[in-house]
Structures are given as C-alpha cells and as structure tokens.
Amino acid sequence: MANDKLRLAKALEIKAREEGFSAIGIAPATLAPDTRQRLQRWLSEGRQGDMIWMANRADERSDPVALWPAVETVIMLGMSYAPAADPFALEGISDHGRISVYAQGKDYHDVVKGALKRTAGWLVGQAECEVKVFVDTAPVMEKPLAEAAGLGWQGKHTNVVSRTHGSWLFLGAIYTTLQLEPSKPRRDLCGSCSACQDICPTGAFPAPYQLDARACISYLTIEHKGPIPHEYRKAIGNHVYGCDDCLAVCPWNKFAQAGAANKAFLPRAELAAPALADLLALDDAGFRQVFSGSPIKRSGRNRMVRNALIAAGNSGDVALVAPVQALLADDDAVVREAASWALDQLASA
Incomplete structure (x- = not known):
C-alpha cells in the first residue's frame, strides 16, 4: 500500500x-x-x-x-x-504606470x-x-x-x-479524500535579511512576518474601492495596479529563472509599460477592451483611472494636466476627487 x-x-x-x-x-x-x-x-x-x-x-x-x-x-x-524584466525598470519613468x-x-x-x-x-x-x-x-x-x-x-x-x-x-x-504521505516542510531561510521590510514605500509591515493591508499599495490600488488615503498617495509613486517591491527585492529571486515561468504569464506589451495618458483616457468600453483576459478587469475602470490619477499627480508632468482636467467632470465621485488632487499636485509642481 x-x-x-x-x-x-x-x-x-x-x-x-x-x-x-x-x-x-x-x-x-x-x-x-x-x-x-x-x-x-x-x-x-x-x-x-x-x-x-x-x-x-x-x-x-x-x-x-x-x-x-x-x-x-x-x-x-x-x-x-x-x-524576465526588472520589476523596478519603470520606477523613475513618471509618465508611465507600473503594473x-x-x-x-x-x-x-x-x-x-x-x-x-x-x-x-x-x-x-x-x-x-x-x-x-x-x-x-x-x-x-x-x-x-x-x-x-x-x-x-x-x-x-x-x-x-x-x-x-x-x-x-x-x-x-x-x-x-486520499490519504497521502505529507512532504517535508522547508526551513525558514530569511535569516537577518530585512530587504522586503526596508523597501516598502508605505511602511505596510508593522513587524517581520506581519502585514497591515490597509497600508499596502497592492491593497490600496486593487481591493480598496474608495479614495486612497492622502498619507499614502505620494508613496504610491507611479504604481497603478499592485506593487512588487517587497517581492522583487528578495535575494532568493536570484535562483528564479524567467524561463521556468508559465508562458501564459508573459507580459502583454500594452500592460508592461502603459502610458498614464492612455490610462486616463479610458472609458468603460476601452477598459474592457484593453484588460480583457487580465486579472485587472476585475477591479473595473474607475479604480484604474483613480490609480492613474494618483500617479499623474506624482509625475510632475504638465503634459498630463489636460487629461486630468477632463476627469474633473467624471461620473464617478472617487475619480473626480482624485482628479482634483492630481491637478493641485501638478499645479504646485
């Protein structure tokens, strides 16, 4: 047996x-x-x-x-x-969003x-x-x-x-319902490393091995439906959907090989480095078309545009003033509020 x-x-x-x-x-x-x-x-x-x-x-x-x-x-x-690409590659490219x-x-x-x-x-x-x-x-x-x-x-x-x-x-x-022999658990090999804790832009880790989702950029840009709290907006930078910072900085990634990744997860060109101006111009139909077959479609157009507005406000790019202004009259109140904030940030920049 x-x-x-x-x-x-x-x-x-x-x-x-x-x-x-x-x-x-x-x-x-x-x-x-x-x-x-x-x-x-x-x-x-x-x-x-x-x-x-x-x-x-x-x-x-x-x-x-x-x-x-x-x-x-x-x-x-x-x-x-x-x-295969560096998850930090777009960190300083302010007119593009990071997905x-x-x-x-x-x-x-x-x-x-x-x-x-x-x-x-x-x-x-x-x-x-x-x-x-x-x-x-x-x-x-x-x-x-x-x-x-x-x-x-x-x-x-x-x-x-x-x-x-x-x-x-x-x-x-x-x-x-099968009874199978359990595998042997792995030992925790984080050691004294604190890279993932140190890099978090919003300080979402109260302590090692603890996460406060309310301060996590992934939570704020994906799960959170209302206005993003002001204290986190600057720290979000140009993240428009999720955040990989704590994952990407892990030293154990040096053993991960991109060739081992399932081919279904190869990045689509329009999602690898989306221009903020394009994201700000999305209506519902355009959102569904761009993000068809992507997990992003679950969050809906309004959340993506809200996130793009936060990134636009952080960009200092005056070329984004016009598309931001257009969203001051958006049907969604959260989008309108984010547009007003972004416009104030661009004006002060």
Whole structure:
C-alpha cells in the first residue's frame, strides 16, 4: 500500500509538471494552532481593511476540514511567473504606470484553475477519491498550506519564498479524500535579511512576518474601492495596479529563472509599460477592451483611472494636466476627487 501511494505521488508530480506547475507538495488537511491564532489576531486588529470576506468565513479559512469535512490531504501546487524584466525598470519613468508582474499576462485564476482541474481529474482516474480545487477565491489559507507542503516558507513579506522560484509563485490547492504521505516542510531561510521590510514605500509591515493591508499599495490600488488615503498617495509613486517591491527585492529571486515561468504569464506589451495618458483616457468600453483576459478587469475602470490619477499627480508632468482636467467632470465621485488632487499636485509642481 505504501509503495502504491509513493508511485501515485511520483506520477502526480509528473502530471502536474506537464500541466505547467513548477512546484508540488503534499500537506495534511490541518493547520497549526498558531496559524489560526495569527489569522484571528490579524482580523481583530482590522488589518484586512475592506476585505470583509476574510472575516466572514474565517472558520473555514483556518481549518480545511471546516470547508470540506471529507478532506484528508491537501495537494499544493505552484506555478512560476518569474519575470524576465526588472520589476523596478519603470520606477523613475513618471509618465508611465507600473503594473504588478502577476497582472501583465493572462488571468492567473483561469490558467491555474484550468491546470488544477486537469490534474485533479487525472488523479480521480488513477485512484478512487473525491477532489475539490481552489485558486484564491475560496476561504483557503494557501500560503501556510504551501509552507506545510514544502513548497517554501512564508517570508518576512508574508508571501511564500521558494529556494528555486524565489517570490514568484502562483498557488493552487487540490483538496482530496486520499490519504497521502505529507512532504517535508522547508526551513525558514530569511535569516537577518530585512530587504522586503526596508523597501516598502508605505511602511505596510508593522513587524517581520506581519502585514497591515490597509497600508499596502497592492491593497490600496486593487481591493480598496474608495479614495486612497492622502498619507499614502505620494508613496504610491507611479504604481497603478499592485506593487512588487517587497517581492522583487528578495535575494532568493536570484535562483528564479524567467524561463521556468508559465508562458501564459508573459507580459502583454500594452500592460508592461502603459502610458498614464492612455490610462486616463479610458472609458468603460476601452477598459474592457484593453484588460480583457487580465486579472485587472476585475477591479473595473474607475479604480484604474483613480490609480492613474494618483500617479499623474506624482509625475510632475504638465503634459498630463489636460487629461486630468477632463476627469474633473467624471461620473464617478472617487475619480473626480482624485482628479482634483492630481491637478493641485501638478499645479504646485
């Protein structure tokens, strides 16, 4: 029986790699008590901001069995999106916006979930079991489970760090009724390094291994729906969707190879270095056309234009005054407020 499970695990790894996954590990369907405690403390301090779904299903999030009582094993898979270009390349290019590496190609939700379904379907064909697959939209704590499955460790920036793939892994989970031998967890190798903490423009890390989403540029530009708090606007610079600073500076990225990245995540030219003037000119139809098939489409036109206005205000580029002025009469109140702020910043510049 043990040999059969070992052969199945080896065959599963081969199948997962055929489907584009670059990392795979097996974890028990339990989470350590301190993981649950950290989640509850994080929620009680309100660090999730507007992400109310984090609290609404916290019990299921902190216990795989609460989400699906039949689960025995969690198979964690990682898909590389290691960039070929320097994520900091546009840092000083004020008339262009910076889009997070993960969002420059195809929507990872679709790519990873499709590969998970095919892998899980293969598993059902090999063994009598039930499966469920999850990618980022269910109450699943992917990062602690990935750590338990040996894909890497949760670094001081709270994301998974892999010795092979650095900080560039999309995570997906297969919950199954099969009982499989767990993988050996990896040791935390952050050591005394504080690069990810030091580089954060908005100081979103109260302490190592802690993140306050309310101050995180990724949260502010993607999840947050209202006006961006004034105290963070200058620090946002030209980030218009997400932020890779804490990931990109991680020394373990030197082992990540762009050639290992799934080809679906190669950057689209219009998303690699978008001109702020083009983003400011977007209407709903134009937004849907430009960001079709991208995870950015989920945030909607108004949030992207709001973000572009913050970047325009930080740019000092007087050529952007006219497109900013045009947005003073926008239908959306948050866009109008951001346009007024950006115009004041450009005037003072």
